[in-house]
Amino acid sequence: MARVWQLLLFVLIMAVLIGLPPLLGAGLQNAMTNMLIAALFAMAFNLLMGQGGMLSFGHAAFYGVGAFAVMHLMTAIDRGGLSFPTPLLPLAGAAAGLLVGLVTGWFATLRSGVYFALVTLALAEMLHSLAPHWEGLFGGEAGISSMRMPWGGFIFGQVIEIYYLTLIWVTLSIGLLYAYTRTPFGRLTLALRDNEERVRFMGYDAHATKMIVFAVSATFAGIAGGLLAVSNEQANYELFGTHVSAQVVLHTFVGGSTVFFGPAIGAAIFTLFAYLVSDVSRSWLLYQGVIFVLVMLYAPLGIGGVVMLHLRHWASIPWQRMVGPYAGATAATLLMAIGTVMVVEFLEALFSPHYVAQRRQAETSWPAFERFGASWEPFGILTWGPPLLLLIVGLLILLRLRHRIVALWDEVQETAETAARSGA
């Protein structure tokens, strides 16, 4: 039964990914391309983190290397007349990721845990600071730009063509990553995460194993970077930046590192969120950060993990009693979200340079400011009262409902445990 649902869900998602974009504008098509690329990047990262148990803070290195490799190949085709099929450009990203992954992986995997994380961080930072000075390789501060060449009847001039090319590459890559988990080496990767010492005492060379896991992860990160280069037709040293490495960590954890598709979910949601919210609000990074912190605190399994938890216990969840609290909690969260957004946006308006200038010109010391298409008094009770009320009411409802939801889940866990014991 579960299989059927999984298959159905897969077909549905693919149908949306294939059928929806032609109905959208170029902006959203581009956002969806970026969403797919971010999803692949996060899945590649999670092979190392979720399956191999190695948390890298420098995965931007392989993403960036993949992008630059593709740019060089694209330039060679454009200027040098090299004949190479445009749809296969990301292969250059894969090759570069693999190569750099093997070399750097050899060093990084000599250490574990915090030291491993720091080595990877240093590695990406090194590239980030070297790249602007290495004109020939990374194009200096401006970076490299080039043009996609038409191939096999495709012009590759429209966003939709690039979208479908990306979709094919990402689907194929994620399919390969899934197949990886079904190989002997994929099982060994999980063992490595659980207990590296025992792996060694079972006759496996732990260092070589870790290095290969690292290189495979870097290869797929390189493909993701390569796809970005194909889409943007340019790359610069900012690709090696800490924010790129941090972003992929964030996507993975919010999506859920313990679930295979979790990172893709996190990446898709956050990329879409960034596209939609960054136009409307300057504080979108703050909202993203708040969401990340809240997920880590109250749903550390991530979105994918929470969904899986519900699917696993579907039959034993007392839905009739659960629906009420869940609906209430959703409504309360919404109230708190509205309250938070109002407070943040008001503060943003008050501290903006625009408002500072306004204050200088105005006769009164604290003139009213504009937000949400209305005018607000900086010290007005009607300005701060409603958002604070929303926050308090939402919080009180959540606190009350939390106990009920936790109690219901305790029941579910108990039924699951007794079932497991009697079944054994």
Place this chain on the structure above:
Amino acid sequence: MREDRVLDLRGIAKSFGSARILEGVELTVRRGERHAIIGPNGAGKSTLFNLISGQFSPTSGSILLNGREIAGRPPHQINRMGLSRSFQITNIYHRLSVFENLRLGVMARHGLRFSLFRRVAALRAVNEESEALLQRIRLEDRRDRPAGDLTYSEQRALEIGMTLATAPEVILLDEPTAGMSQEETHYVIELIREVTKGKTLLVVEHDMNVVFSLCDRISVLVYGELLATGTPEEIRANRAVQEAYLGEEVA
């Protein structure tokens, strides 16, 4: 006589900084025997195991496995040469299923160490061997449970199963019955007796009843030095051993 000695320790010494843990240890383990190492806490038994299995290198001396030097080699190489060990503190893959824990060992023995292009479900020999091993350690009904969910004695049985999974010629068991009730001890000892048939066993054990009933020969380690080696009767009768270690227990 060479074929008779499967494991040969010559002049083994180990120091950590200024602390001397082992000194001049000479030990021969014969093929097919069950050999126990006993001694008070802190005598260096675990260190000796760590040296033989490759966790540490000895400060001096040599360790021969079937005539080949293994002192200072990494654990995975020693394992591939036919020596496998268990751990005093349970050392399993907690989040993986019991079956998967065993299969990883079987895979290693089949040389599937970097196998990226085959489906694990299609490896018939590996899967059949893993199932057989699962039955031998009597954990069939726990097959798909995460190993971390097992009871303590089940985990100890799994620990032994994982040690056997690489089909070693020489098996090192580090306190297999530590922390067990009498009933559980009995169960594990029967298991060990059964699964080590035709193999060489070197075991560290505190329970004297277990040692005297299970093993063919016993070595006594006291303060980093080997006091005596012999059959259970010889050890029981040995004055030095009685004074240094066994004391009232067997006198």
